[in-house]
Amino acid sequence: NAGVTQTPKFQVLKTGQSMTLQCAQDMNHEYMSWYRQDPGMGLRLIHYSVGAGITDQGEVPNGYNVSRSTTEDFPLRLLSAAPSQTSVYFCASSSATGRKLFFGSGTQLSVL
Amino acid sequence: GQQLNQSPQSMFIQEGEDVSMNCTSSSIFNTWLWYKQDPGEGPVLLIALYKAGELTSNGRLTAQFGITRKDSFLNISASIPSDVGIYFCAGPNGGSQGNLIFGKGTKLSVKP
Numbered sequence: 001n002a003g004v005t006q007t008p009k010f011q012v013l014k015t016g017q018s019m020t021l022q023c024a025q026d027m028n029h030e031y032m033s034w035y036r037q038d039p040g041m042g043l044r045l046i047h048y049s050v051g052a053g054i055t056d057q058g059e060v061p062n063g064y065n066v067s068r069s070t071t072e073d074f075p076l077r078l079l080s081a082a083p084s085q086t087s088v089y090f091c092a093s094s095s096a097t098g099r100k101l102f103f104g105s106g107t108q109l110s111v112l
Numbered sequence: 113g114q115q116l117n118q119s120p121q122s123m124f125i126q127e128g129e130d131v132s133m134n135c136t137s138s139s140i141f142n143t144w145l146w147y148k149q150d151p152g153e154g155p156v157l158l159i160a161l162y163k164a165g166e167l168t169s170n171g172r173l174t175a176q177f178g179i180t181r182k183d184s185f186l187n188i189s190a191s192i193p194s195d196v197g198i199y200f201c202a203g204p205n206g207g208s209q210g211n212l213i214f215g216k217g218t219k220l221s222v223k224p
Contacts, residue, residue: 031210042216103154
């Protein structure tokens with residue numbers, strides 16, 4: 001049982017480049033979300049989705065896009081990377097009725 | 113907006129010692145969650161609390177939902193080297209059942 005799978009594990013980008021962080025879950029969870037983790041800041045919610053075709057903004061959505069075409073996948077897109085987006089990104093999922101988030105192992109992103 | 117204040121920020125303890133950490137909220141919560149993050153990994157749920165005054169254990173870990181509903185506590189008894197990591201408290205953040213707000217974490221180091 002894989003749980004929540006994130007790819008890539010590490011990524012280096014140049015300012016202005018675009019990329020997509022992939023996230024997939026095999027637990028048939030309705031809810032999925034993306035967090036970023038910065039030193040001394042804890043985890044902050046970027047975007048979330050309560051089901052296929054439904055997405056909404058979290059606490060720090062600027063510079064990021066998401067879509068949810070299937071229950072399993074929830075990619076995070078950076079359209080024009082900026083150094084301020086250097087961070088560790090975590091995808092998480094939970095069932096529709098619970099607050100118990102299951103996290104992926106993260107993507108460490110550096111923007112030069 | 114909501115804030116979670118977690119303390120202490122870091123702890124350096126000897127193996128075998130007990131550990132206590134706490135989390136306070138600026139608003140009332142109906143759920144408290146405690147997560148642990150190992151280096152290079154995503155957070156993993158340790159304990160979930162759903163009722164004021166609730167005391168729940170998971171092995172050597174015990175967490176309590178404060179009576180005021182604005183605080184929670186986590187205790188680790190007889191610490192061992194594998195307890196090393198960052199411990200986060202979390203609570204509901206509105207918008208969706210799965211949205212959480214996280215404290216900034218308590219980094220635990222254990223000396224053998």
